[in-house]
Amino acid sequence: MSASYSDHNKPVHFKVTLATLGKIVCSLPIFATCFCVIWSVIFNFESSTKTHCRVPNFLPSISAAIGGFTPQRYVWRVCIALHCSPRFMVAVAYYSYHTSIHVGHRNELYKTLAALCTFLHICENLALLGLTCVSSTENHDLHEKFFILFMLCSLTYMLLTTYVFAWGRSANGRSILHTEMKSLRHKSSLFLFNISIFMFAVYLFFRHNAYCEPGAYSWFALCEYLIVISNVCFHSTMILDFNTYSMAVVNLEPLTARSSYLDV
Template sequence: MYDFERATHTHCKVPNYLPSISAAIGGFTPQRYIWRTCIGLHSAPRFMVAIAYYNFHMSLELAQHSKTYGIIAAVACFLHIIENAALLGLTYVASNENHGVHEKFFIMFLVSSLLYMLLTLILIKWGRSYHGRVMTSNEKYSLKIKFILFIFNITCCIMAAYTFWRHNAYCEPGAYTTFAISEYGIVASNIMFHFLWMGYDMRNTEWIVLGYRVKLKPYDALV
């Protein structure tokens, strides 16, 4: 609304119709302040969720019989924490302030996010079907949607890398717009993947935060 021309401007000076996320939030106000405030506020609960999800995986019978399963769960938890820390890093170090550091945080976010998704799929499939156990309909649905989001996320990452290269190599009109769309897809699928833990993986569980009890309800109850 206020900074469209500057947010979509690139060194190629070719038509571009969408800003990248970094361009939209990095150099303009109040966008930058809103983004940093929201990411900062929700990062603390996300660190808590990483530990809770580790306990969720380790609560299964398989954790008592397989050291490999426990190691994978611990690595997934570590990647979840790294992903959140990288998100904080790329949020508070804007690309127009220190492009090199911002880029490294962004790559760290992408790599840790994809590896975390992959290990989560392995843990759910392995742990929930261990020793002849039949997965519930909610577990099957959660695994199916997570797999779709994982494939979609990888596809968006490949598209983003390819279109970013095309943009810099050939300065084609619309290449950077396609990169921005791919970037939006990466973020949206990441959000949805993480959001599934509340409605399906940990439905009807009870959390105690600073003495307050919080009961997670399934999606159908929320709707």
């Protein structure tokens, strides 16, 4: 990539591969989740695991771990803010990635679904920012609405993206590449895992509220952790999808033109 720019007297001042960017972006929410949960267990155990049922629990929910105490609240908000910004760019990049392939007479439908994937990705990102900025202790109802929106957009995005990816990569008898097949397998497995854990978490949540069993809410919390991790892992498949792509800061003005300015 840099060679082509240099050939046109357009030197690259900064370049990062999207695979490297993806690793950084995906590591931030994983780190934030681990830090907030571990810190809450060590320093705020009783407060973070307490529920209205007043029964023993051994793990805090994510909402309690990220929003009820400091420094957890600040670590979570900083990490999510840093990781969300590049994700808006990735969401738009995926539209070009999907639509770079022509699938035949149903291409307009394919492009519409690709655009819907981008829209859902952006909505998921905004919902995550919302539930991050508004903690459950500050406004429980609004935090809950943001969480519901996040899960709806997340699950729909994962399902639709897997479908669009499989459709585009195998369209017109095209031979799917090894990295593309690997990415598709990961996407499919992570979506199935994510929705299965989510349904089990919903069951545990209602069971906890109905029967107030000791530890039930902690098992729900563990499911929450797995939902977050599998969601991040799904998005990390961008490392495979964009493994040959990079982002660069380039001076588009030809070197000869800049030299002439200096001569004057």
